[in-house]
Amino acid sequence: MGFLEAPLLIDSHAHLDSERYAEDREAMLRRAWEAGVGTVLAIGIGEQAGGMDGALAICREFNGRAGIPKLYASAGVYPHNTTEIDDAVLAKLDGLLAEPEVIGCGEIGLDYYHEGAPHPVQREGLIRQLEIAAARRRPILIHCRPKDGQTDAWDDLFEILETHWRATGLGGVMHCFGGGWEQARRSLDLGFLISFAGNLTYPKAQPMRDVAARLPLDGLLVETDAPWLAPMPNRGKRNEPAWVAQTAKVLAEVLQVEDQEIASATTKNFQRLFRLGSGVGNC
Numbered sequence: 001m002g003f004l005e006a007p008l009l010i011d012s013h014a015h016l017d018s019e020r021y022a023e024d025r026e027a028m029l030r031r032a033w034e035a036g037v038g039t040v041l042a043i044g045i046g047e048q049a050g051g052m053d054g055a056l057a058i059c060r061e062f063n064g065r066a067g068i069p070k071l072y073a074s075a076g077v078y079p080h081n082t083t084e085i086d087d088a089v090l091a092k093l094d095g096l097l098a099e100p101e102v103i104g105c106g107e108i109g110l111d112y113y114h115e116g117a118p119h120p121v122q123r124e125g126l127i128r129q130l131e132i133a134a135a136r137r138r139p140i141l142i143h144c145r146p147k148d149g150q151t152d153a154w155d156d157l158f159e160i161l162e163t164h165w166r167a168t169g170l171g172g173v174m175h176c177f178g179g180g181w182e183q184a185r186r187s188l189d190l191g192f193l194i195s196f197a198g199n200l201t202y203p204k205a206q207p208m209r210d211v212a213a214r215l216p217l218d219g220l221l222v223e224t225d226a227p228w229l230a231p232m233p234n235r236g237k238r239n240e241p242a243w244v245a246q247t248a249k250v251l252a253e254v255l256q257v258e259d260q261e262i263a264s265a266t267t268k269n270f271q272r273l274f275r276l277g278s279g280v281g282n283c
């Protein structure tokens with residue numbers, strides 16, 4: 001394969017189990033490989049907690065086929081689905097995190113932006129999942145969204161992570177990062193990587209790009225959050241992992257480095273966090 005000369009990109013966050021890929025999932029994965037994406041982390045949250053095994057099923061269906069990226073999976077209960085948490089859901093999560101392909105727990109966290117699960121229920125659900133992820137030695141993938149113009153969710157998140165996560169030393173990913181410099185600094189201090197999604201490329205995202213410009217190369221990841229948040233120039237369309245290259249390109253401009261440096265740094269960061277070998281791709 002001609003791509004092996006250049007470092008491959010990793011899409012650290014894509015909802016490959018989305019119904020929106022029902023018609024063309026394999027072709028979509030082929031386009032990713034052709035665009036230089038060597039690995040995709042498929043996020044297992046489903047539409048509801050009961051569907052958190054969907055990402056693992058996609059991994060098992062497609063891994064081993066030539067011409068598509070290597071797939072890994074996560075599993076977790078999304079903040080607004082924490083009202084569904086019971087013993088059976090937690091047992092299912094524990095079983096999934098024991099599987100070798102399921103390398104992280106998420107996306108979990110706190111979402112105070114949208115109406116949904118009451119905040120105390122979100123916090124309790126997050127803590128229960130941190131306990132399971134710690135026991136299974138899996139890094140976590142955090143979704144954190146405060147109310148507009150506030151840091152309420154971040155403040156609660158950091159309090160929980162300091163108490164229930166820092167001591168594990170496992171770290172994690174701040175997915176689709178939208179915080180300010182203070183939140184970025186605290187995330188790095190907790191051993192987290194900061195993952196930027198397609199919204200980094202939007203015209204109004206200059207404050208986000210200003211934060212990114214101050215971050216070290218060894219603290220970064222790129223992601224699509226597909227099927228949402230398609231980067232420019234495809235904003236508004238169904239997103240897909242091939243387009244993580246657009247976000248990586250903007251990140252390279254912001255940090256004033258070559259595109260290839262972003263690819264190699266984010267790939268190394270992903271492999272270090274999840275303690276993976278350097279092999280990528282299914283070829």
Ligand SMILES: [Zn+2]
Pocket residue numbers: 013015043107225
């Ligand atoms: Zn997501």
